[in-house]
Amino acid sequence: MSDVMEPMIHEDQLPGHESELEPKPDWQPRYPGSGRLEGKVALVTGADSGIGRAVAALFAREGADVAILYLCEHDDAAKTKEIVEKEGRNAVTIAGDLGDKQFCERAVKQVVDGLGGLDILVNNAGEQHYDEDITSITEDQLKRTFQTNVFGMFFLTQAAMPHLKEGSAIINCTSETMYKGSPGLLDYSATKGAITAFTRSLSKNLVEKGIRVNGVAPGPIWTPLNPSGGQPPEKIPEFGKSxxxxxxxxxxxxxxxFLFLACEDSSYMTGQILHPDGGNTTQS
Structure with missing residues (x-):
């Protein structure tokens, strides 16, 4: 699409490759599976690395087939696919820009055709650029951050809706920055506020269809996002220590x-946000 800006992968090395990150993030599920997602099909964006990879691995252990959507990190995506398949589940990898509505439509069709349906949508992928001075945030960066984080979430949800049904779940990834604010992530934090509002509003919009919509607001999590440009290099040694x-x-x-919100354990929850953040949002 001519009106889709290119992802900002040259300005600050985003997105990053988990294969090049040291120390490696811990993605491995901690417990044996109990079949909580048996027979389900999940689509997870940003599933090549970081939180997305951990979600894909855990969903597979709990019985789900997984579609791995990612931008361009083919080595990381192949590793996540291998992880899912080692759990005995099916996986497909789909590369492309979530900010492109036509890509989102093609991707959902590929998931449904390849895995036989769609039950769980995890909107996890995000774009983040660190700027302490609001005047240094370019118009292109502002548009691109919203295009990935907000427009992409809308586009993919719209494409998924014809395939979701009663009992389906949508889980959106927001952030602690929506609640605490972040002086160096002005545009990113603004998108996370939009995502939280979207989650709460969509939950009310879909509740009569039996589709639950919830969110997760992580704190500082060790993934490629931050050391690859989401934080300045001098801040990385202290990352998360506050x-x-x-x-x-x-x-x-x-x-x-994400698993809790995807399965029947959370059957009486919609429009809610969980906070795995090390206690950060308890601080004023």
């Missing part, structure tokens, strides 16, 4: 929140 737990979280500490 939380009450004095450390960053790991992706496999966040994935169980």
């Amino acid at each position: 939380t009450p737990m004095k450390r960053p979280g790991q992706p496999n500490e966040v994935a169980p929140s």
Whole structure:
């Protein structure tokens, strides 16, 4: 589409490759599966690495087939596909820009055709660029951040709706920055506020269809997003240490929140946000 801006992958090395990150994030599920997603098909955006990879791994362990959507990190996506298949589940990898409505429509069709349906949509992918001065945020960056984080979420949800049914679940990834604010992530934080409002509004819009919509607001989690440009290099050694737990979280500490909201354990919850953030949002 001519009106779709190119993802900002040259300005600040975003998105990052987990295969190049040291130390490696912990994505491994911590417990044996109990079949909570048996027979389900899940589409997870940004599933090549970080939180998305951990979600894909845990969903597969719980019985789901998984569609792995990602931008361009083919090595990471192949590794996530291998992880899902080692759990005995089917996986497909689909590369493209979520900010392109036509791509989202093609991707959902590929998921449904390849895996036989769609039960769970996880809108996890996000774009983040660090700027402490609001005047240094370019118009292109502002548009691109909203295009990935907000427009992409709308486009993919719109494409998924004809395939979702009673009992389906949508889980959106917002952020602690929506609640605490972030002086260096002005555009990113604004998108996360929009995502939270979208989650709450969509939950009311779809409740009569039996489709639950909830969100997860992670705190500082060790993924490629931050060391690849989402934070300045000098801040990385202290990343996450300002939380009450004095450390960053790991992706496999966040994935169980997505699982809980995807399965029947949360059958009486919609429009809610979970906060795996090391206690950060308890601080004023």
